[in-house]
Amino acid sequence: MFHQSLDYSSSIGYIEFEDGKSANKWVHHNEVAKVKKAKNLDRKALESKFLGSMLGCALGDAIGELAFRYTTEDSLYHAIDEASILRYTDDTAMMIGIAQVLCQNGDLDSSSLGNRFRGNFKKEPWRGYALGPPQIFSLTEKGYSYTQAAQMLFGGKGSFGNGAAMRVAPVGLYFYDSPDLVEKVYVSAEVTHTHPLGKDGAAVLAKAIAEVINCKRDSDLSPKTFCDDLSPVAATSHFSEKIYDICNFVVTNSSRTKSAKELGTNVTAHGSVPFAIFCFLKNRNSFENCLQDAILAGGDRDTIGAMACAVSGAHLGVEKLPADWLEKLENVSYMRELAVKMAELKKGLPCK
Numbered sequence: 454m455f456h457q458s459l460d461y462s463s464s465i466g467y468i469e470f471e472d473g474k475s476a477n478k479w480v481h482h483n484e485v486a487k488v489k490k491a492k493n494l495d496r497k498a499l500e501s502k503f504l505g506s507m508l509g510c511a512l513g514d515a516i517g518e519l520a521f522r523y524t525t526e527d528s529l530y531h532a533i534d535e536a537s538i539l540r541y542t543d544d545t546a547m548m549i550g551i552a553q554v555l556c557q558n559g560d561l562d563s564s565s566l567g568n569r570f571r572g573n574f575k576k577e578p579w580r581g582y583a584l585g586p587p588q589i590f591s592l593t594e595k596g597y598s599y600t601q602a603a604q605m606l607f608g609g610k611g612s613f614g615n616g617a618a619m620r621v622a623p624v625g626l627y628f629y630d631s632p633d634l635v636e637k638v639y640v641s642a643e644v645t646h647t648h649p650l651g652k653d654g655a656a657v658l659a660k661a662i663a664e665v666i667n668c669k670r671d672s673d674l675s676p677k678t679f680c681d682d683l684s685p686v687a688a689t690s691h692f693s694e695k696i697y698d699i700c701n702f703v704v705t706n707s708s709r710t711k712s713a714k715e716l717g718t719n720v721t722a723h724g725s726v727p728f729a730i731f732c733f734l735k736n737r738n739s740f741e742n743c744l745q746d747a748i749l750a751g752g753d754r755d756t757i758g759a760m761a762c763a764v765s766g767a768h769l770g771v772e773k774l775p776a777d778w779l780e781k782l783e784n785v786s787y788m789r790e791l792a793v794k795m796a797e798l799k800k801g802l803p804c805k
């Protein structure tokens with residue numbers, strides 16, 4: 454156990470342990486400030502945000518998948534009305550896998566997570582998985598670790614697809630107040646994505662979720678400050694430059710079409726995560742408008758929907774998600790259980 458003291462005159466914070474041993478660890482001022490702020494969130498508010506993010510991710514994924522066939526707003530809304538079930542894809546299946554491991558172990562390690570991904574894939578291989586995960590699962594059956602197998606993809610460079618970002622919501626939620634957030638994101642990413650850009654995509658999206666949980670009022674959410682806070686978690690200059698672009702497009706009220714063209718809507722992490730964050734920031738008062746911008750611009754619709762709506766749901770809380778959509782969402786009761794359990798575990802954890 455330890456307590457924290459802050460030195461606001463400098464840019465760094467100081468953690469002091471109760472046994473009197475001095476500075477064992479230095480952390481960035483902002484991280485410490487957010488750990489301190491986060492303690493004030495009550496369980497109900499935390500639950501609402503956890504539910505909003507996980508169910509938002511699943512809705513974005515399921516409705517994004519529909520948008521491949523119904524590409525206009527009118528036809529899409531008609532298709533949602535007509536649907537008896539909103540069926541999610543691999544994005545949500547893997548998001549559930551992370552939440553399952555967190556609920557079971559209270560933490561993440563690559564072996565537990567990889568085994569869970571593999572088990573879920575074997576039960577439901579029809580969820581629309583990319584080629585990478587099954588290749589990795591086959592390699593692990595020959596004795597390679599998940600991270601070794603993931604590194605072997607793409608000629609030994611690892612994947613820089615958006616697969617680690619699409620499923621990262623539970624990591625951003627569970628570690629939103631932890632200085633270890635990025636480290637935990639990397640553990641979750643490296644099971645399948647070892648390229649620095651693939652890891653950056655997951656880290657930036659998880660940080661966006663952590664940021665909105667710590668931001669209590671919409672008026673506190675300035676696009677510039679938000680993007681400034683995201684930028685340091687990107688390890689590649691390519692990603693940090695894109696984050697700067699997001700801010701510019703939001704403050705100049707850039708259109709969906711123009712922003713999608715410039716930021717990208719493809720299957721790479723750097724070619725989709727920035728647009729997803731743009732869609733959230735531009736529509737931070739409306740889950741539905743965020744979803745529309747994310748999935749009606751073309752490209753990797755289900756995954757961009759999942760990513761943008763995971764942030765929007767975490768920001769707005771589950772009460773702002775359309776109730777009639779939630780009623781039709783596949784496995785919604787199970788996802789609710791996981792989100793509530795994660796929030797319960799979280800409130801029971803000692804402060805880091």
Ligand SMILES: [Mg+2]
Pocket residue numbers: 542543544581755756
């Ligand atoms: Mg998918």
